[in-house]
Amino acid sequence: MSSVQLLNTIKRLRFERGMTQEELALRTGVSRQTIMSIERGQTNPSVLLAFKIATALNVIVTDVFQTEGNLVPV
Numbered sequence: 001m002s003s004v005q006l007l008n009t010i011k012r013l014r015f016e017r018g019m020t021q022e023e024l025a026l027r028t029g030v031s032r033q034t035i036m037s038i039e040r041g042q043t044n045p046s047v048l049l050a051f052k053i054a055t056a057l058n059v060i061v062t063d064v065f066q067t068e069g070n071l072v073p074v
Helices: 010-017 021-028 032-039 047-056
Strands: 004-008 065-069
Touching: 010 021, 010 032, 021 032, 021 047, 032 047
Parallel strands: none
Antiparallel strands: 004 065
């Protein structure tokens, strides 16, 4: 059985912009712990939060989030 994993580049993009987890959290309206959990791949963001993160990092959402793996056939 195949599965899809959501990968992200939040940490790299934050560092390139000199932004802390706390600053990104403030800009997106979530806690620093939420940002940390998403960065580590422990939590998947909602679609709205994914767009907020991309906007805060001044990139498009597909520059931040990518999928790896295959969908399970129906």
